Amino acid sequence: MPSPAPAVSAGTSRDLKIVFTGPMGAGKTTAIRAISDNEVLSTDVPITGGAELSMPGKTMTTVGLDYGECRLGDQWVLKLFGTPGQERFRFMWDILGAGAFGLIVLADNSQPDPVGEVARYLKAFAPHVPARRTVVGVGRLDTHPSPGIVDYCEQLGALGYNPPVLEVDVRRDADVRLLLSVLVSMAEIEHE
Amino acid sequence: MGEGLVIGTQDIAQKDQLVLRALVRLLEGGVNIRARFSEQLAECNVVFVPGHWPYRFHAPCITVRVMDPEDVGAALEATADLTVTTPLRMTNVIAVLQSATQRVHGVSQFDPVKGQRALFELLGERTRTAERRRAVVPMSAGQQIVFDFVQQLVHTSMPMDVLLSGAYALGEPHRVSPVEEELIRSVPAHSLRHLLWGLAMRLAQTGASAPERTGHYRLSRWPDAVGLTAAGHPRLAALLTSQALSYEQACAKSGVPEATVRWFLEACLALGLAVDEGSAGAASAPTQSAAAPAAVGAAKPPNPPTAAGPPGWLGNLRERLKLW
Numbered sequence: 420m421p422s423p424a425p426a427v428s429a430g431t432s433r434d435l436k437i438v439f440t441g442p443m444g445a446g447k448t449t450a451i452r453a454i455s456d457n458e459v460l461s462t463d464v465p466i467t468g469g470a471e472l473s474m475p476g477k478t479m480t481t482v483g484l485d486y487g488e489c490r491l492g493d494q495w496v497l498k499l500f501g502t503p504g505q506e507r508f509r510f511m512w513d514i515l516g517a518g519a520f521g522l523i524v525l526a527d528n529s530q531p532d533p534v535g536e537v538a539r540y541l542k543a544f545a546p547h548v549p550a551r552r553t554v555v556g557v558g559r560l561d562t563h564p565s566p567g568i569v570d571y572c573e574q575l576g577a578l579g580y581n582p583p584v585l586e587v588d589v590r591r592d593a594d595v596r597l598l599l600s601v602l603v604s605m606a607e608i609e610h611e
Numbered sequence: 612m613g614e615g616l617v618i619g620t621q622d623i624a625q626k627d628q629l630v631l632r633a634l635v636r637l638l639e640g641g642v643n644i645r646a647r648f649s650e651q652l653a654e655c656n657v658v659f660v661p662g663h664w665p666y667r668f669h670a671p672c673i674t675v676r677v678m679d680p681e682d683v684g685a686a687l688e689a690t691a692d693l694t695v696t697t698p699l700r701m702t703n704v705i706a707v708l709q710s711a712t713q714r715v716h717g718v719s720q721f722d723p724v725k726g727q728r729a730l731f732e733l734l735g736e737r738t739r740t741a742e743r744r745r746a747v748v749p750m751s752a753g754q755q756i757v758f759d760f761v762q763q764l765v766h767t768s769m770p771m772d773v774l775l776s777g778a779y780a781l782g783e784p785h786r787v788s789p790v791e792e793e794l795i796r797s798v799p800a801h802s803l804r805h806l807l808w809g810l811a812m813r814l815a816q817t818g819a820s821a822p823e824r825t826g827h828y829r830l831s832r833w834p835d836a837v838g839l840t841a842a843g844h845p846r847l848a849a850l851l852t853s854q855a856l857s858y859e860q861a862c863a864k865s866g867v868p869e870a871t872v873r874w875f876l877e878a879c880l881a882l883g884l885a886v887d888e889g890s891a892g893a894a895s896a897p898t899q900s901a902a903a904p905a906a907v908g909a910a911k912p913p914n915p916p917t918a919a920g921p922p923g924w925l926g927n928l929r930e931r932l933k934l935w
Contacts, residue, residue, distance in 0.1 A: 435924060454932060491927040572832045583833035583848070597836060597845075600934040604845035607925055608853055611864065 435491070436498045437602070438515050438548070440540050441525035442533075443504030446558055446589035448485045450525065451499045453595040455487025462503075484515060509543070516547030521602045524555045524582075525589065526571075528563040534574045541580050550580060551609060554601050556587035556594070615645030616711055619655035622664060623677050630699045631659060635708070637701070637790065646708060657711045659695075667692055673711050701790075702797040709754055709768060724819045726777030731810040733781065734758070734803065735881030747791050749782030757787060757795050764800040771801055775809045804882065808838045811878035814870075815841070821873035826887035828876060829855035834884055838875075842935040843867035847875050855888040 439447040452459050462484060485501030500515045502508070516522070524540045526533045537555055544553070557571060566574070571584040583601050587594040618635060620628050635646050649655055658668050662678035674692040677699070695707040733748065742760040749755050756767040756774070767774065787795070814821070830851040839845050846865050850856065856864065862872050879885035928934065 433924070435928070489931065491924060491931045495924045495927055497928060497931075568835060576832075581832070581852075583839075583852075585833070585836040585839065587836060593840075594836070596932055596934055597839060599928075599932055600845045601833075601839060601849070603925055603928055603934055604849040607846065608849040610922070610925075 433495050434498050435495055436500060436519045437521045437523065437599075438500045438502060438519045438544070439485070439523050439525060440502040440512065440515075440544065441504060442527055442530060442536050444530070445504065445525035445527040447501035447504070447525055450523070450556075450589040450595045450598075451485050451487040451501050453589065453592045454489055454599070455499060456489050457487070459485055459487040461485045461501075484511060512543050513547070516544045519544075519548045521552040521554070521606065522548040523598050523602065524553065525587075526555060526557045528557055528559045528566070533557070534566055534571055537571065538575060538578050538580065541575070541582070550582060551605055552602060553582045554598050554605075555582050555584045556589065556598050557584060558587055558589060560586045561588075615647065616657050616708060616715060617649050617655045618646055619649055619652045619658045621652065621658055621660045623659050623661055627659075627677055627697060627699055631704065634699065634701055634704045645712075656715055657708075662694070671715070673714055675707055675711065701793060705794065706768065712754075723777035724814065724817050726779045726781070727775070727810050727814050727817075728777075728819060729781045730774065730777070731807065731814060731877070731881075733784065734807050734810070735877065738803070738807070738881050739883065745787045745795075746784040747787050748784045751780040754779065755791070755794070757791060758784075758803065759795075759800075760803070763803045765803050765806055766795045766798050766800050768798040771806070771809070774801070774806055775813050777813070802837075804835055805837050807881060808835075808840075808878055811874040812841045815868070815874040816870075818870045819874075821870075821877050824858050824873075824876060824880075826889060827855040827857050828861075828879070828885045829888050830879060830884050831886055832884060834879060834882070838878060838882075840935075841871065841875075843871050844875055845935065847872060851879075851885070 439450055441447055448459065448461055484503065485499075487499040489497040489499070491497055500519075502512050502515050522544050524537055524544075526537050530536065541550070541553065541555075555571065555575075557568065560567070568584050568586060572581070575581065575584070583605075585597065585601065587598060589595055618631070620631065623631075632648055635648060646657075652658060656671060657673045657675060659675045659677055660666075662676045662682050664676070667674040676692050676694045678694050678696050680696050693707050693710055695703050737746065737758060737760055742758075745760070746758045747755055748758065750769075754767065754769050756765055756769065758765055765774075769779075773779075828851060830848060833839075833848050833852060834844070839848060843865065847861060847867055850861060850865055858872060858876060861867075861876070862869050865872065867875075876885060
């Protein structure tokens with residue numbers, strides 16, 4: 420398959436875009452903060468109502484996007500975008516997904532039907548990012564062990580999706596780097 | 612003194628002495644602690660004494676202080692003595708005898724690679740054959756490990772680091788007895804898959820030889836996160852989910868050290884992730900793989916490829932973020 424050539428911006432640097440998506444509270448903002456060089460630009464607002472209120476301990480939510488970046492030498496900039504989780508901001512998914520090199524879907528296993536949620540995001544981003552550059556990270560498996568990783572693989576496989584599904588805690592930098600290690604390995608294989 | 616513990620007592624309460632004798636007799640048959648009582652202190656290598664007994668036996672003899680619970684805080688932490696609290700129960704006596712056995716035998720007599728390989732093979736064999744029963748495996752130094760293949764757990768008082776060290780010898784597996792059921796409830800549980808992957812990584816690090824594999828292997832799904840934490844594993848998984856490869860092909864295509872490839876493959880086979888697709892004909896043709904299903908693979912990349920082989924920016928990304 421052809422390789423993804425990252426977008427070339429108007430300036431001298433070249434952009435490599437990775438999108439973090441998933442439901443609200445899955446850890447997208449945290450994951451981006453873990454690997455960004457500088458302060459992450461967030462459009463978080465206080466939660467005031469709706470289903471968001473049912474999430475204990477979560478007081479802010481992203482309504483536009485999260486953005487962080489990481490310079491890769493002189494020429495390349497890794498741009499990390501986090502999408503808003505709520506369905507009502509779906510129009511942002513298409514905007515942020517366009518031209519992305521890779522997609523990381525984060526799931527929150529404490530929420531109802533987390534596998535269905537992952538499938539929904541995979542479907543939504545399929546027009547923009549090929550499945551061979553998509554990785555799923557599942558959080559809160561320690562406190563909510565069901566569905567397990569095997570359940571994710573089986574249920575997503577039945578829908579035609581077979582991405583790597585990994586248990587992660589995005590509060591740990593190493594877990595975020597694991598997701599990226601897998602993504603980069605998949606991209607490298609495309610070139611061989 | 613032989614290989615087992617020779618246990619004596621000095622001035623401890625008659626009741627505690629009777630309980631201790633009974634437990635040692637019971638444990639010797641049940642959890643593979645080789646121990647016997649002796650009235651001759653000169654031949655003992657473990658002696659139980661009262662908590663505040665003002666003396667201690669000279670090494671290599673081990674002094675075990677029988678403490679009242681309220682005195683535990685005043686235990687002589689700085690000394691080499693072991694302690695056990697009253698009332699004496701099976702669990703705390705097992706723990707102290709295991710510690711004593713560890714000290715008596717030390718760990719230097721064991722070949723770590725042999726221990727790691729034996730445990731890996733035992734785990735792999737039972738996992739491959741979808742073993743459903745719990746099994747107990749006696750280990751040297753009076754330890755034991757209980758495998759629960761249904762829950763994918765291992766129960767043992769040995770820390771994970773010790774299990775991964777290979778500093779032990781394994782006995783013959785047998786079914787769980789009532790005594791061991793009691794033990795299971797009192798000792799920590801570890802993830803069986805974590806242990807298996809950990810052993811595979813240790814064996815790869817030491818360059819241990821693995822069985823010769825002549826098939827062409829494909830991964831039916833990606834390994835767990837724990838199986839991808841070693842350098843080269845994500846790359847191997849990406850390769851083997853996209854096409855079936857022989858061991859030699861996987862080495863050549865991945866550029867990953869041979870021992871890493873071998874033990875990665877062994878772990879995947881043990882966990883049922885790798886399937887042998889047989890002849891070489893199946894090897895070279897990449898398919899709509901696990902990593903690229905037809906249903907969602909229709910998206911076009913934003914731009915055409917720029918060069919053959921991984922471009923430099925992927926290398927930059929790896930280096931900058933310290934990816935593996």
